Structures are given as C-alpha cells and as structure tokens.
Amino acid sequence: MVKNTDSNLYTFLFAIVMVIVVGSLLAFMASYFNPTISLNKKLEKQQNILFAMGVNESTLSNDMDDANSFVPTDKVTAEFNRYITEQFVIEDDKITTDSLAYLIDLKKEKELSKNPTYTRRLPLFIGEKDGEKFYIVPMRGSGLWDAIWGFMALNKDLETVKGVFFDHKGETPGLGSNIKEAFFMDDFKGENIFSGGQFKGISVAKGNADPKNIDKTDNEVDAIAGATITGDGVTVMIKKDLAMYLPYFNTLK
C-alpha cells in the first residue's frame, strides 16, 4: 500500500495516470459505440419523416392503437424507400435530386448561411401514400432551453397540413416536452398555412377559444399550458423555415 499519499509527486502522478486511464477508456468506448449511435440517429430521422406524412406503426400492423408509434427500426429503411419517392436539395434556383438529402444537418446549414456568399441547401422530401403526394419540409428552431426541430408534411395543394412531427433536445418535462405528444401534433392536421392567399404559418396560440381545434382555417392551434416559450418557438420555427421554401412552392402551383 502507498505510504505517503499526501506528497506532491504522488498527487501529480495519480492525477496524470487517472486522466490517461479515464481518457482512453472513454475514447475507446465512444469510438466503439459511435457507428451504432449514428445509425440509430439515421433511422430516427427516417422514422420522423415517415411519421410526419402519416406512416407509422399502424400502417404496418393495421391497428390504430399503434398510430402514435414510429415504424419499428428494423423495418424503417424499407418503408422509407417505399414511401419517400424523391428527395430534393434546393439551392436558390438549382434543384438537385439527392437520395441522402435527409441527412443534411440543418444546424450546420444555418451556421454556414450566416456567411452571405453561402447558398443554404434546403432539403425537401416527396412522399407518396395511397396515390396522394406529400411535400415534407424539415424545420429547426429553438425552444426555451435548447433546440427544437421537426418535419411538416404538406398536402399536394401546398397549403394544408397533412401531419407534423416535433422533437426537442431539452424542453421541460411535462410542459414544453409535450410538443412531441400526439395531442399537440394532431392539432396541426388539416390546418392551413395560408390565409386569404397570404402565407401565415401556424401559430401556437393561447386562449384562441378553440381548444378542440375545430376551426382549421384560423392558422392557430391551441397552446400547451405552462409552455409559452416553447410554443412560441414552434410558431417562429414554422414561419421562418417554411418561408424559405415558398419561392420553390410558387413555381409548383
């Protein structure tokens, strides 16, 4: 056993050895697990995109109880390839097909686009289900604590919403975190992002006297109590990110 654990030399040696051991242990584990983690992230994106256009576990099982679950990870790539017929990258007027467009990192694009000479790459996914065509737009914004993101599937008219998916990094559990709950996301279905020909987006509104969300043309969904800033984040995210696609959408109409 060590006699004098209080000496300066011993303290330094201990610190150095500890840092080396712990550092290499963590580095080893991180690089060992990394491929699986990035695969998980990739599959999650596919699940999210499919969820927004209404392809979920119930599509496979025909059991409506599964409608709030994703397509299982082991089947998601096959389903993704079946339902997502095309993926585009929009750079100003240039539109290219890219089957890996869903892997574009919106956070990185946002950072890069601060440089005025950089043309932001906007991914757009075309989904097809039961003969209907959907345009799926990825979005990213900020909530109260950290990033929020999501996907919005628009119907062929490019005005009404087919479905949405939201997720967040660290919103308050039980309050802001509810944006990824079905009761909140379902409210967006059928809402119109235009009002009288003008682009309005969809506002997460408090006290809009329509808690059951029957009025689909008011550009509003009912907010979550106690999650004002997260809700406002969703509003801003939809407005800002959808607006970037409008020039392209106008060429389609």
Place this chain on the structure above:
Amino acid sequence: MAEVAAKEKVVKAPKEALFSKKNRKLIIDPITDNNPITIQVLGICSALAITAQLQASIVMAISVIFVLGLGNVVISLMRNIIPPKIRIIVQLIVVATLVIIVDLVLKTFAYELSKTLSVFVGLIITNCIIMGRFEAFALANNPWKSFLDGIGNAAGYGIILIIVGFFRELLGSGTLLGLQVLGDPIEKTGLYAFGYENNGFMLLSPMALIVVGLIIWVQRSRNVALIEEH
C-alpha cells in the same frame, strides 16, 4: 457535505455477515430516518426540476441508484490510493465517467429511452447526494458496505422523487405515467364532469418544494426523534 461527514461513524468489524443488522441499517436508514432529501435536505435541485411527471421521476431514481451504487464501490476500492488533496476532483471524474458511460450505452442499445432521459443523465452529475456519499462514506468504508450505502441513499432519494412525481402529475395533469386516470379534461368525462379542474400550478417547480415540505412535516410528526432542538 461537511456536516454529513461528521455524522458518519466508521464501523470496524473483522468478519461480518453480508446482511448483518448493521449492514441492513445502511440500506434502510437513508430510506427512512436519515433520508437524503427530507432529513439531510440534499439533492433538492433535481427533486424540484424533474418531478412534474411520474415517469421521469422513476427513471431518474433508477439512474441515480445505478450511478451511486457503482460509484460508491469504485471510490471505496480506490480509497487508500486517492491523494487527499485532489479527492474531490477524483470523485467528480468518477461520477462524470460513469454518467458518460451510461449515456453512451443507452444511446447505443436503447436509443428511444436515451432520448427521454437526455436531460436527466446530465443532471445526475450535479446531484449533491452522490458527491456527499463518496466523501462521507465510500472514502472510509469497504466496497460492500459502500455499495449498500449507495443503494440505500439512492433509493431514499428515489422514493421521495416518486412520491412527489405521483402527486404532481396526478393533481397537475390528471394523469399517471401518461394515462388519463381522472377522465378527459377536454371531453369533460370522469371527475371533470363534476367541475374538477387540473391545478396547473402543480406542474411548476415551487409546488415540488411545497410537496417535499409536506412530506417532511408528515415524517417528523410521526417520528418525534427527528425534530431538531434549538
């Protein structure tokens, strides 16, 4: 942390049964009469932050049991070689390493779960109960005792978390583990048909403090020995 250290007595016994009376006390005491939250008033920050939902409370309780049980053993194994001058840093490194490993393993093998947990896993590091037990117990006791002490304290913490989470979710959202147990507040069924309303205030952190206060009150009124003399 220093006051806690003073309360601990180093038990020295040459041979002891694995679950002797003393060892059982190590687990049971922190759950009841020496509870880290209600008696020692440690770990309050996370108890306020994450108890808005029962599920989050349960998950946090399990994570802390794992990290504290294992961390106590690691610190106890190293107790004779840790230089006293940098022991706090060493403890911090052990917690941080364990938490990162838990996070990596969850992300690899239970990605869905790791997403629900993302915030809490990081919060474990800041939990003062963990550093407190390392400092007060694991540095002076053998690995088995430290393990029991770690599990006991984490369980004591977890139980309070779950009780608070239960009441906050039930009264605040009318749900338990996400299930609507009191009826549907929008369709006005169940209890809501009689004019009952959810108390949104329960979802905010200050109410957790009040619920913890009520638990302390109940506990002390049942056990007079816990009331401090002034």
